[in-house]
Amino acid sequence: MSEDVLQIKDLQISYGGIEAVRGISFDVKAGEVVTLIGANGAGKSSTLRAISGLVKPKAGTVIFEGEDITGKDSNAIVSKGLMMVPEGRRIFPNLTVLENLKIGAYLRNDDLEADLETVYGYFPRLKERSWQAGGTLSGGEQQMLAVGRALMGRPKLLMMDEPSLGLAPIVVQGIFEIINRIHEAGTTVLLIEQNANMALHVADRAYVIENGKISMEGTGKELLADEKVREAYLGSVDHK
Amino acid sequence: MEYVISVLLSGISVGGQYALIAIGYTLVYGILRLINFAHGDVFMVAGLLGIYMTATLPISVSLPLVIIITVFLGFAIERVAYKPLREAPRMSVMISAIGVSYLLQNTATYVTGGQPMTYPVIPFLSDTVNVAGTQTKWVVILTPILVLVLVIALTQLINRTKVGMAMRAVSKDFETSRLMGIKINSVISATFIIGSALAAVGSILFFTNYPAITPMAGSMPGLKAFVAAVFGGIGSIPGAVIGAFIIGICETIIKGLPSSWDVSVFSDAFTFALLIVILVFKPQGLFGEAATDKV
Secondary structure, X not given: OOOEEEEEEEEEEEEOOEEEEEEEEEEEEOOOEEEEEEOOXXXXXXXXXXXXOOOOOOEEEEEEOOEEXXXXXXXXXXXXXXXXXXXXXXXXXXOEHHHHHHHHOOOOOXXXXXXXXXXXXXXXXXXXXXXXXXXXXXXHHHHHXXXXXXXXXXXXXXXXXXXXXXXXXXXXXXXXXXXXXXXXXXXXXXXXXXXXXXXXXXXXXXXXXXXXXXXXXXXXXXXXXOHHHHHHHHOOHHHO | OHHHHHHHHHHHHHHHHHHHHHHHHHHHHHHHOOOOOOHHHHHHHHHHHHHHHHHHOOHHHHHHHHHHHHHHHHHHHHHHHHHHHOOOOHHHHHHHHHHHHHHHHHHHHXXXXXXXXXXXXXXXXXXXXXXXXXXXXXXXXXXXXXXXXXXHHHHHHHHHOHHHHHHHHXXXXXXXXXXXXXOHHHHHHHHHHHHHHHHHHHHHHHHHXXXXXXXXXXXXHHHHHHHHHHHHOXXXXXXXXXXXXHHHHHHHHHHHOOHHHOOHHHHHHHHHHHHHHHHHHOOOOOOOOOOOOOO
16 A cells, blocks of 8 residues: 555674674665664664664665665765664754754755744653753653654654663653654654563564564464463563 | 064964964864875975966966865875875775875975975065054965964855855765765865865965975974864864964964073974863864764
């Protein structure tokens, strides 16, 4: 029905002989939220880093909107409309909140006012603190800033690497509500999470990665109900 | 009194010239965490270019040309000697910088035959002027003003423009800057271009005051400017400028003390003793940030 925004075919990544990703394929269709879940070291982050051009894959192809972007420079990839919220927020501590948002739109030359208002609409807290240095924000606020910064690039595909990492449960709740709203506003999202419960609730489709390979796929609901997934990633109900 | 004024004036002037070199050190350190040991020699080459250019071309053409060629030299050094080592340990890049430094010094020795070369008299800059009853050269008056204008322009560039924002972002985080679509290599080149341009301007002002250039002429001012950058807090532009003025003024005061005290030979020693004292008691310098990483 809807077209593929992102298509990954047989992607392999290795770091000095150690294979982190061993041939995975998946796709993300326009308007979807797709999540990759899996344990620490399963190869999720490596996959995102290869898509965004930070590491060069050993083999395989990354196709974005029908164009092969495998191994291209990050700069070229970002210019096509692929923005990433990196793991650990990685906001610029020495730039103000406003500058952090503006730098997300670095490759744009048009007026940013409307987009700033949209981001401030999602995160009113950022507007209050727009003149503060990014480094003075709390962890949750920094995550909001990292998401806002990526949205400023008007992404066709927004990739998020562990947005819940190291945040209080109430803040995580807030971040996932925002992911829902971003989704409803029509942005396609590729989400990577260890917090499988939250991720599967928000996702249209999900893939489970184990040891650098995809071991399972389905809709968010299907995987939430799956016995093996519950055991491995959600903690079985008895233990709750 | 007149003597005091003339000592202070020349101190401020020397300080300004150090400041123009020190900014190059501090800018590059801010982005690459690299002490660019070749920077003082780029300054020396700019001086030699000044001699060769003015010998054949009118001043109005040759001086801009000196700045342009020096900028190109700084840019080329980064591309050839530092860029291929981007992923290498920092020590390798530093050793490469030392190599470039020796290369420039020895090339200069080859070209000039090691003879001291006389810097041309630049009209106006070398003319004398009366200030508060003391005779001095125009260059002494103009240097601090020019430095102030250039520093203000530079801080505006860094704090107000998109390129400046990118420079500040890259100085903190290469990878995330790339994820914003920033071309890291262009930003790094920009810092080398700015640093070299300022060093070229500094060389014109500095050598107008000094009789001759040797291939080693860049190393002492370079080292002192480096001390100034460390003193002010390496990575900080206002720090480098203030550090340079303090060192320039102190040095000239020591040189100007009564000759019966016999301390003027210690002016260089003072600068380097200062370096040791700073590194022991306040390693981050006047305005540098403490090297703690927030997790």
